Amino acid sequence: MVEACDFLVKALGPRRVDSPMAPLLAVRKQSIHNVDETDRVLFDDIASAAITRGVTASELPGFEPAGPRKKIDFDPSKTRAGIVTCGGLCPGFNDVIRALVLELSFRYGVKRIFGFRNGYQGFIARHGHPVMELTPDLVSHIHEDGGTLLGTSRGQQDSVEIVDCLEQLGISQLFVIGGDGTLRGALSISQEIASRGLKIAVVGIPKTIDNDIMYIDQSFGFQTAFSMATEAIRAAHAEADSSPNGVGLVKVMGRHSGFIACYASLAKSDANFVLIPEVSFRLDGPQGLLAAIEDRLKRRGHAVVVVAEGAGQSLLEQCPRTTDASGNARLGDIGLLLRQRICEHFAATGIDLNLKYIDPSDLIRSVPANPFDSVYCLRLAHIAVHATMSGWTEMVVGRWHGRFVHVPIPLAIQERNTVDPNGDLWMSVLESTGQPVSFA
Template identity: 65%
Template sequence: MSEAAPHLDLVGPPPTSAGTAPDLSIETLGPGRIVSPLEPLLHARRTSEHYVDEDDRVLLDDTVAGIAARGGRLEDLPGMEPCGPRRSIFFDPSKTRAGIVTCGGLCPGLNDVIAGLVRSLTYHYKVRRVIGFRNGYQGFVPAYGHDVVELTPDSVRDIPVDGGTVLGTSRGHQDPEEIVDCLENTHVNVLFVVGGDGSMRGAMEIARVVRERGLRIAVVGIPKTIDNDIPYIDQSFGFQTAFVLASDAIRAARVEAKSTANGVGLVKLMGRHSGFIACYAALARSDADVVLIPEVPFALEGDGGLLAHVRRRVAERGHAVVVVAEGAGQDLVATGPTVADASGNARLTDIGPYLRRRIVDDFEAAGIETAVRYIDPSYAIRSVPANPYDSVYCTRLSQAAVHAAMSGRTAMVVGRYRRRFVHIPMRLAVSRRNQVDPHGDLWMSVLESTGQPPQLA
């Protein structure tokens, strides 16, 4: 049966109004009254091209049009707190105990973040005890029986050479009351949560319970998402490693497709709601003939649909390569009610095998012999160590998180925005998804690289 071509409303410029500015204020446990051990490094520093002073702000808007749309006075323009050490801190390092937990799916760089947190706490602030909670939020709950891990610079020195997380991970909700009970029992007053949007929602609940009990416990997040779908962050850690390895899968698909008559390479990559990995991997190799992402709907049937486009490319070049993000085309493959996983995310129907079958059937119906080589490198990519770029990024994020926590900031995450490291309220980090803009320059670059039409409909 032929699918009706979906309505694609992608024509026309995006709105120019800046809209209502989000609340960028950061919650604190109280004023800093203790001279920071890093104060000597900050004595003569001022805002420059390469540094933002703690009393300055990083503007939310970076275009004249965006700033003009806000109106008002310069001091009223929305801006974010910069990351970095403060001259005065809230916690006395000699009496501080820190905890670290990693949650959700694997991502390159998790061990780099753990090691960076431990080194910064120990070497820079002389915090005497850092513990790790095993297997995500389960590690706080007595019923699971997981012990804690003592973390020292010696014990984390070599963990970045391995993928995954030395602390283990898990998905799913746990009672924030039990988690805060555990924090009190272990005398932890600084908690670092490394995880995605579900984990950050859990961290917000932990911070809420801490607030309701009148406790002085900082909860700071280092956002983790291999899909790069967290808003107000340029790129999440592990993303660069992921798209570099994904580009190798595209190259392999091209080699396979070129080695057979009328060959088609089909690569499925990560990206439940956001197609960043598919876009960047395709641009890195320029081997893809079409890229399919969740943000841009497409049709299979019809002269302007995907199947006809692939056949034309094979006729013109002798082969074709299709790159599809895992969340693309879900409207074509949905078979029943949506089912959620342990993290509350909707379970996706596997678009890869479905497209492979449809491409094979289409070529057979046209009387054309073909071989479709299907590659899904997702789990192999998630489990590898971070590349050097991501390792550096993880180190800088972990340092920023430690500085924020020691200064008494809480219910916030660290990230890089407009190339500056900033503090972001947790509520904003989970307020929406960062997605590829069909009107933006990234998608335009993909269309230029692949030569595919703007609409496969």
């Protein structure tokens, strides 16, 4: 169980500089839609959880509220900032870069902003990636495109060399845009900075289309990802419904967390079977998936199966396992296995089958952000700038129960956010699809 001490965010020093945001804050009135900087956003959102802790209201664990402060720690005229994007592509990268540059430049008056190319490699001299100087004019239209202006890569680099680079360029604020592995790298960088006694703020902005970062409501890119996945489900349903004994099989992203599969299936409501990493399943036997698909075809003449890439990995145990540059185990291809086994099953039973297989993964990753994610990216970038200017460090910005908050990086990477098989989201999937509670 998390405790109140887990929510403490590191500060680089006292805030003594008048903030350029002060005039805006001076006319702001208290309402239910903003949280004063002296308040907290409580972690527990149900009464029973709070009561179980057995502590007073002031002792309940809560997040530092995000937003601008009247006093800040950094003098903007003497501040240099750096931005890096890491990990796989994700809708919204460019939106975040643009919003960071515009907020730093126009709201705070920061004159020098550097972009590091191709992830953490951009800090390391031997990789030969030139540093970019980011200006409002350069980034003014990048949000219209997918991908990232700065490029990206997977894998960690030596934090000692990274901090050497930050020192050489005189950077006092580093914005790290990435997922779980990227945040672990940011923590290592922050720890190296602390060991040298330097005043450099490190703040993360949560990027992962899998939505698997813990203690935030949602990471940017997720809304766009599952919206795009719904189009694959629409196509699979059209193909299946237009052919005798038609089966549409769609594989979506989700290594450890099945959020894309769940939300896309609910948004389109055409899926009959949803398979996610959090819920194991069997293929064979009278209660297995293959028998369930056969029964569905006999009753309705078509079926749509949506599978997350990390589902059913126990069925692929004989596949050789290697790791990618980030140290993640390379998954066996559950989509291809399902296609093979479904075809074999119906060939053995003598039933004609029309199966169409769709894998939209790369399309989902590379598109521009949809309007919801564009707004979310901009707001995350704004609160990240407010946080760094105020001297907070070793934290990630996010939203908890609808409120923007500061989350300590050690807490954010403590565990992975996954679909709860006992939660209301999975219950909605079971209600929508009509599939059995388990394939055992």
